[in-house]
Amino acid sequence: QVQLVESGGGLVKPGGSLRLSCAASGFTFSDYYMSWIRQAPGKGLEWVSYISSSGSTIYYADSVKGRFTISRDNAKNSLYLQMNSLRAEDTAVYYCARGYSPHDYWGQGTLVTVSS
Amino acid sequence: QSVLTQPPSVSGAPGQRVTISCTGSSSNIGAGYDVHWYQQLPGTAPKLLIYGNSNRPSGVPDRFSGSKSGTSASLAITGLQAEDEADYYCQSYDSSLSGWGVFGGGTKLTVL
Numbered sequence: 001q002v003q004l005v006e007s008g009g010g011l012v013k014p015g016g017s018l019r020l021s022c023a024a025s026g027f028t029f030s031d032y033y034m035s036w037i038r039q040a041p042g043k044g045l046e047w048v049s050y051i052s053s054s055g056s057t058i059y060y061a062d063s064v065k066g067r068f069t070i071s072r073d074n075a076k077n078s079l080y081l082q083m084n085s086l087r088a089e090d091t092a093v094y095y096c097a098r099g100y101s102p103h104d105y106w107g108q109g110t111l112v113t114v115s116s
Numbered sequence: 117q118s119v120l121t122q123p124p125s126v127s128g129a130p131g132q133r134v135t136i137s138c139t140g141s142s143s144n145i146g147a148g149y150d151v152h153w154y155q156q157l158p159g160t161a162p163k164l165l166i167y168g169n170s171n172r173p174s175g176v177p178d179r180f181s182g183s184k185s186g187t188s189a190s191l192a193i194t195g196l197q198a199e200d201e202a203d204y205y206c207q208s209y210d211s212s213l214s215g216w217g218v219f220g221g222g223t224k225l226t227v228l
Binding site (some may be wrong): 047050102 | 118150152154158161162163164167168203205207209213216217218219220221222
């Protein structure tokens with residue numbers, strides 16, 4: 001069965017960096033676009049970024065453009081999100097999801113807290 | 117403030133039918149882009165409920181249905197059950213945004 005497991009979240013100070021990972025299993029990872037979506041505490045869903053199956057096409061939400069970098073390693077069945085210059089408003093649960101529209105499988109999420 | 121507008125909350129008694137609207141514009145739903153719906157049970161990750169406006173993934177009960185007309189879409193739930201109490205989100209694409217996907221603000225469904 002399809003499994004997506006995020007890791008790498010935690011507490012970081014404003015201006016700091018964090019790298020999230022998403023380990024995929026149960027499907028041919030290299031065949032699928034992948035996305036990151038976040039949810040601030042008590043708020044709705046916000047699409048963050050997606051990457052094509054080969055990694056050649058990438059999109060970012062304006063709110064993270066220039067600070068976040070999405071990448072993937074198809075040999076390791078893994079998706080990544082490098083987050084730099086973190087701000088308080090980046091505090092959220094970050095989900096990795098298969099596909100870009102729709103997102104048919106989601107991980108359980110990893111919490112990122114940006115606070116001094 | 118999302119470009120897709122959903123009511124913050126809806127409610128219904130067990131067995132009833134409820135609908136959740138998702139109102140967009142000519143740059144998203146009205147432009148013909150597909151609408152997808154997600155269900156988020158308390159404390160869990162979202163789950164795809166409806167894709168491509170009206171299609172149900174395998175395993176989703178036929179009590180859930182989706183439709184689209186003009187610049188709006190709707191999710192209907194019939195035979196309401198206690199376990200349907202959750203947050204529901206619509207999603208589409210908006211050509212006026214420089215990014216990609218856009219979600220509605222979400223609707224909290226309360227089963228009375």
